[in-house]
Amino acid sequence: MKHSRRSFLQGAAAAAAGLAAGALPHALHAQGSASQSLRIGVIGSGRVGGTVGELWVKAGHQVMFSSLDLEHDKALAARVGAGARAGAPKQAAAFGEVLLVSVPYSALPQLGRDLRDSLKGKIVLDTCNPIPGRDGDMALEARAKGTGVASPRFLPGARLVRAFNSVGHTSLQSEAHRSGERVAIPLAADDAVALQTAARLVRDAGFEPVAVGPLARAKEFDPGAPVFGRALTAAELRRGLGIKP
Secondary structure (H helix, E strand, C coil), X not given: CHHHHHHHHHHHHXXXXXXXXXXXXXXXXXXXXXCCCCEEEEECCCHHHHHHHHHHHHCCXXXXXXXXXXXXXXXXXXXXXXXXXXXXXXXXXXXXXXXXXCCCHHHHHHHHHHCHHHHCCCEEEECCCCCHHHHCHHHHHHHHHCHXXXXXXXXXXXXXXXXXXXXXXXXXXXXXXXXXCCEEEEEEECCHHHHHHHHHHHHHCCCEEEEXXXXXXXXXXXXXXXXXXXXXXXXXXXXXXXXXX
């Protein structure tokens, strides 16, 4: 009994160390191979949200697209086909087991208030980047703190993962499922299960997940960081972030 407890504690410590160092735990690979379909609510079905959501539908997931333009979302869902549907943001938030939020950064505070009940306890992939010229002073504060520290305040109760924010939508469209080494998507999260789920969804979309560490490290792939805006392989991304393979 003592030996089993000691082994468990040592294993947990090793897993935590691996996450902090940016290594993907073995559980991520098991999660990534899961075949069951997920219900995903996309809140903000523009260039990034629409692109990633379409990739997930093609991978067999059920996706509800939403934005401030329901007619756009209906047209997008009709074009994507079976597995896609459209609704209001509140409907998408209630529909999704997992949510992807891709809106202007200045919209996050109100979005968090509007969707408070649906966000609690859900895995939320946050793609939103603070742009001072568009989002004002709050963007400057978020850049200084890092989005991994700033965003949870606006989305209370969510199991947040920073994801799909550092690769442009044109690369997301053109490089998904490419042959050879895939384009890497950096991830940061404090919740291990949320990280596993995000890693699976990155793979399903046709990219390679790279766990950078806890949310505090998301600043390393925020706008202005050396790796931001570049379609890098996993090896290139790890080198750029100083993460050992």
